[in-house]
Amino acid sequence: MIPPGDLSSPIGFVLGVDLLHIFPLEGATFLCPVDVTDPRTSQRILELLPGGRADVILSDMAPNATGVRDLDHDRLISLCLSLLGMTPDILHPGGTFLCKTWAGSQSRQLQRRLTEEFQRVRLIKPEASRKESSEVYFLATQYRGKKGAVKQ
């Protein structure tokens, strides 16, 4: 329980990662420009995370769209899979993973991979997402962890 006097104090730690420069924002730490597909990135993230692990990985990463639907879809799935590949290093067992995708033929493959790693996986279309957009989000919860352990 949080004592009332502490409600205005910062709770948690937010680390933003992007290929592009991010303008400073009070209360958040940024690692940029950084490519999540670079194998050195998880180590750089780890060095900044207090306690060495994140509770939530949240991604609305997207490549620059070419307009070729299948190609854009494949490139975004590939980004999501790169991020998922980092979870053993940076996500707490029991943690949550949210990623944006554009619906397409590889979505099932990503869903399968998420289901191997998380106890619960849901496909979400937020109200704020335009109906005509193929954008959908996978919300995966209760990360099994490296050895299948789930934090209680």
Ligand SMILES: C[S@@+](CC[C@H](N)C(=O)[O-])C[C@H]1O[C@@H](n2cnc3c(N)ncnc32)[C@H](O)[C@@H]1O
């Ligand atoms: C839809 S934008 C979201 C930006 C941000 N969330 C915002 O609201 O301003 C997608 C972002 O994914 C980033 N991105 C694309 N590929 C990336 C990669 N390989 N590593 C890190 N970030 C990447 C882009 O630079 C871009 O800023």
